[in-house]
Amino acid sequence: MRLELINTGTELLLGSTVNTHLSWLGQEMLPLGLRIGRQVCIPDGDVIREALRETAGRADVVLVTGGLGPTSDDITREVTAEWLGLPLEEDAGVKAWITAYMAERGRPLSEAAKRQAMVPRGAEVLANPAGTAPGLYVPPMAVPGTGMKSPHLFLLPGPPRELKPMVRDQVLPRLAAMVGPALGMRNFHLAGLGETQVAEAVEGVLTGMGIPEIGYCARAGEVIVRVFGTPEQLAAAEMLMAGTFPAQFFSSKDEELEQVVVGLLAKLGQWVSVAESCTGGLVAHRLTNVPGASAVVDRTFVTYANRAKSEVLGVPAELIAACGAVSRETAAAMAVGCLAASGADHALALTGIAGPGGGTEAKPVGTVFVALASKGGGEPVVGQHLFRVERETFKRMASQAALDLLRRRLIRMI
């Protein structure tokens, strides 16, 4: 079943509002095995005419958001009726609802507001408990003068707080009734690998399993492999991922790396602390984004200056002078000092050059050392990376490397 989405709204094209309808609706469709095959965003006003016409013969279901309100550029209802040759008739139930809604708020019932009670003949009203304009469902019918059939049409309000309950309560049940049993989807999240490396290692095998569709998405320090298939194919794909990338594959449940780390620490009943130089608090910020982080994070430190590394973490000033603030030795000493200063079970430390300034030939901008020390765990481990990206992406990639270093230690302890 082919699904398309039309978003109307000049503010979306001007960029003053981010269009979150597509991602929200896309996710709502997945459990039904449905996908939005195409989305178009058009300004308020007359362009909706052409956008609707284009869908005939191509889409089975079309969702339209926006253009149902009372102002003069809200014309979705009228254009749809005209396109399908349907008269608009006042709906007594809707009119009563709008009248009561306005009265309750002490606002007058304008002619413009009354227009929202007009319903194309044959359409079903989708009640809108959060606003005045109802949604409409127009079943497929012959489009006059074209020999084509119209798609199942859902005309929906634009404001998210009106759209979301209407979709959940009234649109999804209608769609579920239209579709049969469906393919499932699973996202496999991997850290510490490039997109090409991942594709080269698994694409052939996945295709050989008869998996009908494979997709890749690269984020900073993360690759996501998206697989569609039957429940058996998805289970086989997950075994393949776990077998091929035992250390790198960290979630098939769309968790962020920090969620996985906080979950593992909570399961082990252990605490983590962090000493951050170049990431300046981002690792702590990510850990504390996870609800329940207070069970695994007690305190963390940003030690940006050399003096702070010495005074807060006890890193000898001579060591920094001899090896440099950005060095394997300083990272290790920061982790050991952080473990002592926090009393945590694990301490991560990061020191690097976020740029744009501060690089040298031996240690260019993008260099970062990430260290992990654990209680009773012997010498700290230190990884060295080079992330040649702008400052904020550098911080993100460095934080990802740190969280992943800890994750790899924790999974061996479970």
Added chain:
Amino acid sequence: MRLELINTGTELLLGSTVNTHLSWLGQEMLPLGLRIGRQVCIPDGDVIREALRETAGRADVVLVTGGLGPTSDDITREVTAEWLGLPLEEDAGVKAWITAYMAERGRPLSEAAKRQAMVPRGAEVLANPAGTAPGLYVPPMAVPGTGMKSPHLFLLPGPPRELKPMVRDQVLPRLAAMVGPALGMRNFHLAGLGETQVAEAVEGVLTGMGIPEIGYCARAGEVIVRVFGTPEQLAAAEMLMAGTFPAQFFSSKDEELEQVVVGLLAKLGQWVSVAESCTGGLVAHRLTNVPGASAVVDRTFVTYANRAKSEVLGVPAELIAACGAVSRETAAAMAVGCLAASGADHALALTGIAGPGGGTEAKPVGTVFVALASKGGGEPVVGQHLFRVERETFKRMASQAALDLLRRRLIRMI
């Protein structure tokens, strides 16, 4: 000039990634007096063929994002060449760039990666300093077999960190050369006010000045007023903002609050430290996002647990027991303790309830106390806020309140 945008990317339609390209590009076009007239989002793969064809004869300029990478579903380059009947030729410069880029990262140069060096004859390469796949500009030409002319085509990478510099440095100048002189635009950033308050105070005056277009954008803890006009109108609008909102108006140069704060501190030669509980490192992260932050940030602390507040900041355990960790008194003591522990000139402290758990009737989820202590500045000031939003937005709004509290103190010292 009619502009259209094609976003390719299955992840956008599935909803796993929010499409921010439209809003970002929409805003970038405004200073040129250009607007995106239509945006379409399609999956990776073959559908790009139809989407490109549709634009001929309708659009003057088409921006395409995504589909330039090395994997098998990245076919924007090939489909464009086929559509326009252009042979693909290896570009020596691009190939050398990709080879060096991969070598530097110790990754092999695969056949798939080499495909990114193929350029349709007659296209201009748009260099991509942040990745391997270059962008392409294909000037208008006759579309074989149709009698139509193709639009100005810009093929751009999908990842925002590659897209944004390419658009700013290479696409906007080309578009600017195509359009005539345009109205200027200025964004006025305000903290600590609601959108409606701002609009009610200035919209009438701005309209009276003959300003042709005014827009508002509300972010977490910030309102942006966008004004178009002649240089004289923009200067008058800026005087109006500074006069009407002397404490709240903080930038007309699209600076983030943390950039303004770091700039003010640098000018004063002063240091700041932060003691964060509920924001868990976000204030430090934001401050250290600013290049040069090392001149004003020496160290900061995340003191998540009560014990950490006592041990790291010297907040008496009895005070926490008597007043609660989330209280005016604890926030003030954290700020005073942070000032002493860091030796900084100013210390911010935050303590609150980010949720979803932990609220009480007297202190519901969303409550936060923000304190500021300064060297020789007497008693710390403490503000109380209630941000009833989900966890990550709460952290953002609390960090905004803290940075703004400091900014207001600093502007009085300049």
